[in-house]
Amino acid sequence: MLESILNQAKQQADSVEILFTDKKNAPLNFYNWRGIDVIERHLRELSIRVIRNGRLGVAVGSLTARPGDLIDSALQAAAVGPRVLFDFPSTPSSGGGGIIHDPRLAAMTTDDIVADGRAIYDYVKKQGGRFGLNLYFDNECKEVSILNSNGKHESYRSTTFTASLLSMYERSKEGINKEITSCRYFTFPRQIIDELIAENDFSSRLCEVPARPMPVLFRASSTWALLYRVLEGVNGHNVNRGLTPLMDKLNTRIFGDNVTLIDDPTMDYAPGATPFDDEGVPTDRKFIVENGILRNFIFDLDAGAKAKRASTGNGLKRSMWMSGMDIMPGPRFNNLVMEPGDRNLADMVADMAEGLIVNDVIGFHSGNILQGHYSMNVGIGFYVRGGKIQGRAADTMIAGNIYQDFHRIEARSNRLERNNLAYSPDLLISDISVIGTA
Amino acid sequence: MKEHLKKAVASSDAHYRDAMFHSARHQSIIYNKLDLHNVSNTLISGGRCSVVNGGGFGAVSFTAPEGVTEALRGAERAAAAMTAFTANARLAPAPVVVDDVRLTPEMDPRGVSFEEKCALIEDYTRLLLGIDGITTTTVGYHETFNDKWFVNSEGTVIAQEELVCRIGGRIIVQGNGTTEMLGFSYGYDSDFSKLLNRHAELEGRAKTALGLLHATPVRPGNHTVICDSELGGVFVHEAFGHLSESDDIVYNPSLHAAVSMGRQIGSPILNIIDRSDLAGAPGSYVYDDEGVRGTRTYLVKDGILSGRLMSRMTATLLDGAPTGNYRAMDYRFMPLVRMSNIYIDTGETPFEQMLAGVDRGLYLCGGKGGQTMGDIFTFGAQYGFEITNGRLGGMVKNINIAGNVFTTLGNIQQIGDTLHMSEWGGCGKSRAALYDMQMLDKSGLGSPHILIRNVIIGG
Numbered sequence: 001m002l003e004s005i006l007n008q009a010k011q012q013a014d015s016v017e018i019l020f021t022d023k024k025n026a027p028l029n030f031y032n033w034r035g036i037d038v039i040e041r042h043l044r045e046l047s048i049r050v051i052r053n054g055r056l057g058v059a060v061g062s063l064t065a066r067p068g069d070l071i072d073s074a075l076q077a078a079a080v081g082p083r084v085l086f087d088f089p090s091t092p093s094s095g096g097g098g099i100i101h102d103p104r105l106a107a108m109t110t111d112d113i114v115a116d117g118r119a120i121y122d123y124v125k126k127q128g129g130r131f132g133l134n135l136y137f138d139n140e141c142k143e144v145s146i147l148n149s150n151g152k153h154e155s156y157r158s159t160t161f162t163a164s165l166l167s168m169y170e171r172s173k174e175g176i177n178k179e180i181t182s183c184r185y186f187t188f189p190r191q192i193i194d195e196l197i198a199e200n201d202f203s204s205r206l207c208e209v210p211a212r213p214m215p216v217l218f219r220a221s222s223t224w225a226l227l228y229r230v231l232e233g234v235n236g237h238n239v240n241r242g243l244t245p246l247m248d249k250l251n252t253r254i255f256g257d258n259v260t261l262i263d264d265p266t267m268d269y270a271p272g273a274t275p276f277d278d279e280g281v282p283t284d285r286k287f288i289v290e291n292g293i294l295r296n297f298i299f300d301l302d303a304g305a306k307a308k309r310a311s312t313g314n315g316l317k318r319s320m321w322m323s324g325m326d327i328m329p330g331p332r333f334n335n336l337v338m339e340p341g342d343r344n345l346a347d348m349v350a351d352m353a354e355g356l357i358v359n360d361v362i363g364f365h366s367g368n369i370l371q372g373h374y375s376m377n378v379g380i381g382f383y384v385r386g387g388k389i390q391g392r393a394a395d396t397m398i399a400g401n402i403y404q405d406f407h408r409i410e411a412r413s414n415r416l417e418r419n420n421l422a423y424s425p426d427l428l429i430s431d432i433s434v435i436g437t438a
Numbered sequence: 439m440k441e442h443l444k445k446a447v448a449s450s451d452a453h454y455r456d457a458m459f460h461s462a463r464h465q466s467i468i469y470n471k472l473d474l475h476n477v478s479n480t481l482i483s484g485g486r487c488s489v490v491n492g493g494g495f496g497a498v499s500f501t502a503p504e505g506v507t508e509a510l511r512g513a514e515r516a517a518a519a520m521t522a523f524t525a526n527a528r529l530a531p532a533p534v535v536v537d538d539v540r541l542t543p544e545m546d547p548r549g550v551s552f553e554e555k556c557a558l559i560e561d562y563t564r565l566l567l568g569i570d571g572i573t574t575t576t577v578g579y580h581e582t583f584n585d586k587w588f589v590n591s592e593g594t595v596i597a598q599e600e601l602v603c604r605i606g607g608r609i610i611v612q613g614n615g616t617t618e619m620l621g622f623s624y625g626y627d628s629d630f631s632k633l634l635n636r637h638a639e640l641e642g643r644a645k646t647a648l649g650l651l652h653a654t655p656v657r658p659g660n661h662t663v664i665c666d667s668e669l670g671g672v673f674v675h676e677a678f679g680h681l682s683e684s685d686d687i688v689y690n691p692s693l694h695a696a697v698s699m700g701r702q703i704g705s706p707i708l709n710i711i712d713r714s715d716l717a718g719a720p721g722s723y724v725y726d727d728e729g730v731r732g733t734r735t736y737l738v739k740d741g742i743l744s745g746r747l748m749s750r751m752t753a754t755l756l757d758g759a760p761t762g763n764y765r766a767m768d769y770r771f772m773p774l775v776r777m778s779n780i781y782i783d784t785g786e787t788p789f790e791q792m793l794a795g796v797d798r799g800l801y802l803c804g805g806k807g808g809q810t811m812g813d814i815f816t817f818g819a820q821y822g823f824e825i826t827n828g829r830l831g832g833m834v835k836n837i838n839i840a841g842n843v844f845t846t847l848g849n850i851q852q853i854g855d856t857l858h859m860s861e862w863g864g865c866g867k868s869r870a871a872l873y874d875m876q877m878l879d880k881s882g883l884g885s886p887h888i889l890i891r892n893v894i895i896g897g
Contacts, residue, residue, distance in 0.1 A: 031689035061481035062501040077477040171696040172812025
């Protein structure tokens with residue numbers, strides 16, 4: 001079927017690429033001990049990119065009985081489309097990528113997941129938790145194929161299991177979120193449920209936080225908001241347009257020497273550890289920042305060609321909150337990993353004379369992102385004095401700039417957790433501008 | 439397709455079942471400066487079946503057109519699986535509707551050629567790049583056409599078209615050692631002619647962007663603030679509107695209590711309305727995704743909480759009536775309760791009079807993202823001006839506003855006499871957690887100028 005679409009399109013275009021996904025998933029929500037719903041999906045979607053007379057045309061859609069409509073649509077777009085300097089890759093993916101398929105997930109049913117959810121509620125109840133609690137599960141099985149007119153024809157299968165617990169504070173629909181996503185089935189670790197229960201207890205006391213610079217412990221769940229600035233900084237398009245302050249900084253120091261960021265598509269069971277990107281370019285493991293030194297920008301085919309260099313295998317159909325066929329490929333990390341440190345979290349808290357723990361931020365888009373600036377509300381955070389959590393930080397904002405703050409990381413935890421941008425340790429950074437109300 | 443859906447729905451004896459099929463065509467043309475950066479066409483089609491049976495609710499979405507009957511079987515199984523946890527799903531009654539909604543825009547974008555659309559973008563881009571200090575522009579045209587069929591087991595059969603076109607982008611300016619960015623958006627309606635002849639407004643927008651290069655960071659602290667209609671709209675949508683969406687409170691007694699009907703939350707001049715039949719506004723439509731006709735809902739009347747947005751299911755649990763706000767991004771998603779067009783209704787104070795009454799404060803313009811946590815909100819303003827002795831002064835930037843929504847609504851002291859609906863919209867929302875986010879285009883917002891005391895501004 002895909003071959004015939006490729007051949008049909010090839011007759012009218014110089015180059016053709018077809019990306020196809022056959023995906024089954026079933027997001028299942030539990031609402032606060034009381035309600036439940038599920039939507040099971042079976043979606044077959046494709047993207048067709050054609051190059052004709054040096055111009056690119058794209059069409060995306062469902063695989064229907066008439067794929068000819070999509071081909072026509074791509075050709076129509078190419079008639080006036082942007083001039084591109086790239087062609088689709090023929091390089092085979094040399095067995096890279098981690099293990100990203102778990103047969104156990106492929107065999108799981110909705111009934112199994114309902115049982116998992118009930119088990120979490122039962123455990124929370126047994127531990128005395130009486131707070132509002134939503135659960136979310138998703139079990140996705142996907143087959144991705146890429147074909148192009150330069151002979152590339154490869155596929156991979158992946159599974160992704162997501163489980164999230166979201167406590168809800170009084171008068172709120174939000175609270176503390178603990179989430180795990182992996183390509184392998186897991187039972188939600190009790191240790192993390194216990195942490196949720198403890199943090200929910202701490203939250204019952206609201207603390208006014210002083211307005212002055214102090215150490216901030218960014219929990220792994222919040223570091224994405226800082227690392228998003230790095231993504232924008234190394235995004236090949238921003239480099240080409242001269243918008244990033246990093247453009248002349250390759251192989252020079254941009255952060256302190258305890259900052260190492262690796263884009264690692266070879267990590268087993270990491271969502272994103274795929275053998276090729278969404279343009280068929282083989283992925284590989286590379287340093288973005290090595291001991292504080294900037295090592296690589298990331299490019300997709302388009303940004304790479306404009307910079308007169310190759311794609312780095314980072315052309316992904318992914319945005320901050322979404323991924324999907326209808327997003328155009330852009331330079332994104334496959335699987336960003338921030339190197340952990342050697343401290344355990346409890347010690348890091350115990351060592352704080354005064355400071356703030358930040359679990360989650362709101363308003364990550366505020367401030368001049370390209371320049372590294374941020375100014376965010378602390379969504380979930382805790383005020384610490386004398387090494388002890390005093391309570392939940394009320395009405396507190398934090399502000400800074402990663403190009404300064406990442407020189408002052410005083411400690412990193414020894415545990416990696418995955419947030420929506422990276423596997424990250426908890427980071428203790430000194431002298432962050434904290435604006436509280438005390 | 440209608441007959442296909444009817445047949446599938448008739449094949450099940452579950453208590454309630456529906457089936458929808460949706461074809462959507464989305465076109466995007468994006469320029470970076472005068473380079474055509476990206477042209478994309480999306481042609482998606484697929485369907486969704488839902489079943490309510492024995493107190494369980496399940497849904498299945500699919501892309502294969504022949505898959506509707508199989509999907510309905512899947513939805514029956516999913517509904518049964520759900521009853522292992524709870525069995526409280528019921529639907530409030532809704533009128534049976536048979537209708538066919540066709541659009542007749544004054545200037546139909548589907549009849550405008552690709553080349554004409556490109557020429558319009560180039561025209562606006564040339565205007566911008568001709569202005570000193572503007573270094574980069576991204577201007578795009580976006581058009582979405584939806585063709586939807588909906589059938590349920592009660593006899594409702596609806597065919598409905600939806601069409602939105604807009605032109606918008608980002609103006610990037612450099613100078614004075616910094617880079618600043620300002621967005622713009624025109625249209626966001628089915629009528630292409632609204633995108634034409636906007637040169638004067640765009641030039642004004644460009645001047646504002648250049649002004650940001652010399653603007654000073656805002657002084658953090660408590661300020662008296664006048665919000666323009668864009669910012670007022672963002673405030674009422676983000677900070678208040680989401681609390682009116684009943685699917686977020688139906689299983690959350692503590693949040694429910696915070697937004698109990700009859701609670702006084704503002705002065706008697708405050709009225710907040712959600713309205714899906716506002717001609718030309720971005721969030722207007724006729725029927726929602728469970729076949730209920732959209733309407734006008736007073737969320738706040740004379741300062742008192744007086745209504746909320748309901749689906750058929752939340753209406754049974756909250757003893758209300760469905761309001762026609764249950765909508766999904768497309769067939770891949772389960773609908774959520776969403777705002778249509780939310781706005782603060784007009785008051786009596788002309789802007790000049792409002793301004794003249796402020797000794798020291800800020801005039802803040804344009805919304806920039808936004809997020810809420812329960813009754814706490816935070817969002818940015820794009821730019822602003824100092825107000826001293828009733829006059830506008832220097833420009834300020836880096837403005838973040840945070841606070842408690844009820845306190846802030848209570849601090850609204852004056853409301854302008856002219857309502858302006860923004861020519862942009864859209865809203866992101868997910869169900870229980872930050873997953874499976876649905877970006878819904880058809881959601882509009884607006885407000886007159888509003889004067890609020892004691893607004894917390896962070897830099």
